[in-house]
Amino acid sequence: MTQVIKEGNHFFYSDDWGHLPENNQQGLGLYYRDTRFLSKLEWELDGVGIIPLHAKADGAHSVYRYTNQSVEQEGTVSFWRESLEIERQCWLHDGVLVEQFRFANLDRNPLETHLIVRMDADFADMFIVRGYQDGKVGEKQSVQRTGAGLRFSYHGADDVTRSLEVKAEPAGRSWEDGRLMIPLSLAPGEEQEVKLTYVPAAGEKTMKVVPPEGTFHTVRQAEEEWIRQYPQVDSDSSDFNEMYRRGLADMRMLLTDVGDGPFPVAGLPWYAVPFGRDSLIAAWQSVAVQPEWAKATIRTMARHQGEKVDGWRDEEPGKILHEIRYGELAATGQIPFTPYYGTVDATPLFLLLIGEVYRWTGDEAFVQEYADAAKKAFRWIEEYGDPDGRGYTVYQRKSEKGIGNQGWKDSADSVVHRDHTLAEAPIALVEVQGYVYQAQRIWSSLFRRLGEDDWADRLIQQSDALQERFQRDFWMADESFPALALDKEDRQVGSVTSNPGHCLIGGILGEEQAASVARRLLAPDLFSGWGIRTMSRKARSYNPMSYHNGSVWPHDNSLILLGLKESGFDREAETLMQGLIDTAAQFEGHRLPELFCGYGREEGEPVPYPVACSPQAWAAGTAFVLLQVMTGLNPDPERGRIELRPSLPPDLSWLHVRNLRVGSGHIDLRLVRSHGVVHAQVERNTTGWPVEMG
Missing domain, CATH: 2.70.98.40 (Glycoside hydrolase, family 65, N-terminal domain)
Structure with missing residues (x-):
C-alpha cells in the first residue's frame, strides 16, 4: 500500500x-x-x-x-x-x-x-x-x-x-x-x-x-480554514456529508498554480501537471463550488493554445493541450510533452467550460476576454479536427511517441468493435460530437451577445447539420443506443459503452433517443449497482478488471448524471446518485478513486482497481456534481434568473446547503422531502437573480 x-x-x-x-x-x-x-x-x-x-x-x-x-x-x-x-x-x-x-x-x-x-x-x-x-x-x-x-x-x-x-x-x-x-x-x-x-x-x-x-x-489549520470558505453541506446522510468534504479536501490538495491562478491537476501520484481534459472536466464539475478554478483552468489552457502544425507534439493551430511535463526529458526534447496536444476532446471542453463560467457567474467580460481563443478553437474543429471533411471531429496520432487513442478512454484497446477487433483511426468518438454540438449551441448565444452575429449564425447552422448527421450515423437500431464511435471507413464501432451518456448533456440526441439511452444506462448490463460501467457486460470485449472496457469511473458517471438531470430523468439520476454515495462509503475516507472494477453489487462491496490514482481531481469533483444535481440549480444569466428543480437520492430526506456561488453572490438552500416530493426553501439569495421553481 x-x-x-x-x-x-x-x-x-x-x-x-x-x-x-x-x-x-x-x-x-x-x-x-x-x-x-x-x-x-x-x-x-x-x-x-x-x-x-x-x-x-x-x-x-x-x-x-x-x-x-x-x-x-x-x-x-x-x-x-x-x-x-x-x-x-x-x-x-x-x-x-x-x-x-x-x-x-x-x-x-x-x-x-x-x-x-x-x-x-x-x-x-x-x-x-x-x-x-x-x-x-x-x-x-x-x-x-x-x-x-x-x-x-x-x-x-x-x-x-x-x-x-x-x-x-x-x-x-x-x-x-x-x-x-x-x-x-x-x-x-x-x-x-x-x-x-x-x-x-x-x-x-x-x-x-x-x-x-x-x-x-x-x-x-490552514486546510480546515480553506474548507470552511466553500459551500457548506449538511444532510441526514453522513456518507454524503463525508463524501462532499473529502471532495473539497482532495481538490485543495490537487490545486496547482503555474502562473494563471490555482486550477486542478489530474491526479496523484503520476499526473500532478496541467492536463487538458482532466483539468477542464474537474473545473466543470466544480464551477458551482468555486468558478475561479474554472477561470484559472481556462487561462492556463489559453496560454498554451496551439499555434502551429507540429507533428512531434500533435500540435495544430487552435488546439488545446493534452499534457505538460517539466522534467529533464521534456526539457531536452526527448519526449513531446512540452506541451503535448494529442487529445481530441480538450478543445470542445475548453469551449464548454467558458460557457459554464458564464452560466454560473454571468461574467460577460470574461467571455469577451476569451472570445478570440474560442474562435481559434472553433477553427481547429472545422479544419484540423475534420481533415477529411466527414463532418465529425476525429483524431489520428501523428507523433511517434504520442498517444494512440485520444479520447478520455485512451488505452490501446478502448475503441473496439463488437467482434473484438480494434477500430482504426481516424476515429470519431460519440461523446466528442456531443461536446462539439453543445459548444456550438452555447457559443452561438454568446457570440450573439457579444455582437458577433456572423459567428452566431455560422455555429447554429453547423450545429443543426451535426445533429442531423449524428442521429442518423451513430444510432444503432438493434440496440436502440448510439455507437461508441465511427472508424476510418465510417463504420459504427458498435460496442455498447458509457460514452453516449455524455450526449444527454446539450441536446444532440432526439427526445426518444435520449429516453432510450437513459433506460439502457441504468439497465443491469451497464449499471453495476455502484455505478455505470464503461462497457456493457454483454459485450464481447467486456472485462470487469479492464481499465476502460468494463470498469466504473466516477467522473464518467458524474457527466452522465448531469445529462440525466438536464434531460429530465430524475428517477434515474437519483438511483445513480445513491450508487455513487454508497460507493464512496466503501472506500477509506469516503474518497472516490479514479476508477474501480465493474463487478456488480452482489459481490458485497466495490472491488478496487489495482493501480487507480487516488486522489484524482475528477473523482473528487463528482461530489460537487451530486450537490448540483440534488439542488437542481440552473442559472440563466440571459434572463437573469435561477431555475430550481431539486431532487434527492433515496437515502436523503433533507439537505442544507450554504454559500453556493451563483451570479454575483451566494445562495443558501434547505431541501426537505415530504410525501415523496422534495420541497425547497431559499434561506438567503445575494446572487442578484430571482429563484423560480422549475
Missing part, C-alpha cells in the same frame, strides 16, 4: 509508513516538477526494534506512531517493550518537506541510542521512474557533508543543476553514503525531538525554508 501528501507543485509519495525503501518498484519519492528529488528514506533506532502502531496521511501532512521492542543486555531486559512512545510527523510547507520525530521515555530506565536515517536522491525524470522512457540523462554529483546534514546534487542533460539540501536539528554525524546519525539520550519521563528538513531546488529556484516550529499545526 502507498500514501501521498501534496502541497502546490510538490508531493511526497511513500509506502504506508512514510518510508521510501531502497530500490522500490513503485516509484516512491519526493517529487517536484516531474523530478524525483528523494528516492530513499528509511530510519531506525540503533539497537532498538520498532513496532508500527498507526499511520494516517491527509492533504499536506501525515502522522505515524510507533513503539519499541524490548532491549536486552546480557540476557536481562534493560528497557521494557512498549515503553518508548514515538510520534513522527511529515508535512509539506512552501515547497519544503519537514520530518519531525518526538521520542518519549515512559520506562523507569534511561535509554541511550541513535536515530539513524538513510536517504538518497536519484533526480530521476518521472518518465524514467515509471519505465516509460530511457534516454540521455545528466550526472549525479558526489554527496556533500554539511555542518547540519547532507547535500545531494545533479547536473542534468538540460544543463539545469538540481539539488536536495537535508538539515537535521539537532545536528549529528553524516556520511557520504547518505546516512545521518543523531544521538538520543532519554532519562525516565524525558522527551526529545528531532527535525529534518528536505529542501529541493532546480536551477536558480531555491525554496524558502520556513522554521518548522508550529508549521505542522499551521498546515492542518
Whole structure:
C-alpha cells in the first residue's frame, strides 16, 4: 500500500509508513516538477526494534506512531517493550518537506541510542521512474557533508543543476553514503525531538525554508480554514456529508498554480501537471463550488493554445493541450510533452467550460476576454479536427511517441468493435460530437451577445447539420443506443459503452433517443449497482478488471448524471446518485478513486482497481456534481434568473446547503422531502437573480 501528501507543485509519495525503501518498484519519492528529488528514506533506532502502531496521511501532512521492542543486555531486559512512545510527523510547507520525530521515555530506565536515517536522491525524470522512457540523462554529483546534514546534487542533460539540501536539528554525524546519525539520550519521563528538513531546488529556484516550529499545526489549520470558505453541506446522510468534504479536501490538495491562478491537476501520484481534459472536466464539475478554478483552468489552457502544425507534439493551430511535463526529458526534447496536444476532446471542453463560467457567474467580460481563443478553437474543429471533411471531429496520432487513442478512454484497446477487433483511426468518438454540438449551441448565444452575429449564425447552422448527421450515423437500431464511435471507413464501432451518456448533456440526441439511452444506462448490463460501467457486460470485449472496457469511473458517471438531470430523468439520476454515495462509503475516507472494477453489487462491496490514482481531481469533483444535481440549480444569466428543480437520492430526506456561488453572490438552500416530493426553501439569495421553481 502507498500514501501521498501534496502541497502546490510538490508531493511526497511513500509506502504506508512514510518510508521510501531502497530500490522500490513503485516509484516512491519526493517529487517536484516531474523530478524525483528523494528516492530513499528509511530510519531506525540503533539497537532498538520498532513496532508500527498507526499511520494516517491527509492533504499536506501525515502522522505515524510507533513503539519499541524490548532491549536486552546480557540476557536481562534493560528497557521494557512498549515503553518508548514515538510520534513522527511529515508535512509539506512552501515547497519544503519537514520530518519531525518526538521520542518519549515512559520506562523507569534511561535509554541511550541513535536515530539513524538513510536517504538518497536519484533526480530521476518521472518518465524514467515509471519505465516509460530511457534516454540521455545528466550526472549525479558526489554527496556533500554539511555542518547540519547532507547535500545531494545533479547536473542534468538540460544543463539545469538540481539539488536536495537535508538539515537535521539537532545536528549529528553524516556520511557520504547518505546516512545521518543523531544521538538520543532519554532519562525516565524525558522527551526529545528531532527535525529534518528536505529542501529541493532546480536551477536558480531555491525554496524558502520556513522554521518548522508550529508549521505542522499551521498546515492542518490552514486546510480546515480553506474548507470552511466553500459551500457548506449538511444532510441526514453522513456518507454524503463525508463524501462532499473529502471532495473539497482532495481538490485543495490537487490545486496547482503555474502562473494563471490555482486550477486542478489530474491526479496523484503520476499526473500532478496541467492536463487538458482532466483539468477542464474537474473545473466543470466544480464551477458551482468555486468558478475561479474554472477561470484559472481556462487561462492556463489559453496560454498554451496551439499555434502551429507540429507533428512531434500533435500540435495544430487552435488546439488545446493534452499534457505538460517539466522534467529533464521534456526539457531536452526527448519526449513531446512540452506541451503535448494529442487529445481530441480538450478543445470542445475548453469551449464548454467558458460557457459554464458564464452560466454560473454571468461574467460577460470574461467571455469577451476569451472570445478570440474560442474562435481559434472553433477553427481547429472545422479544419484540423475534420481533415477529411466527414463532418465529425476525429483524431489520428501523428507523433511517434504520442498517444494512440485520444479520447478520455485512451488505452490501446478502448475503441473496439463488437467482434473484438480494434477500430482504426481516424476515429470519431460519440461523446466528442456531443461536446462539439453543445459548444456550438452555447457559443452561438454568446457570440450573439457579444455582437458577433456572423459567428452566431455560422455555429447554429453547423450545429443543426451535426445533429442531423449524428442521429442518423451513430444510432444503432438493434440496440436502440448510439455507437461508441465511427472508424476510418465510417463504420459504427458498435460496442455498447458509457460514452453516449455524455450526449444527454446539450441536446444532440432526439427526445426518444435520449429516453432510450437513459433506460439502457441504468439497465443491469451497464449499471453495476455502484455505478455505470464503461462497457456493457454483454459485450464481447467486456472485462470487469479492464481499465476502460468494463470498469466504473466516477467522473464518467458524474457527466452522465448531469445529462440525466438536464434531460429530465430524475428517477434515474437519483438511483445513480445513491450508487455513487454508497460507493464512496466503501472506500477509506469516503474518497472516490479514479476508477474501480465493474463487478456488480452482489459481490458485497466495490472491488478496487489495482493501480487507480487516488486522489484524482475528477473523482473528487463528482461530489460537487451530486450537490448540483440534488439542488437542481440552473442559472440563466440571459434572463437573469435561477431555475430550481431539486431532487434527492433515496437515502436523503433533507439537505442544507450554504454559500453556493451563483451570479454575483451566494445562495443558501434547505431541501426537505415530504410525501415523496422534495420541497425547497431559499434561506438567503445575494446572487442578484430571482429563484423560480422549475
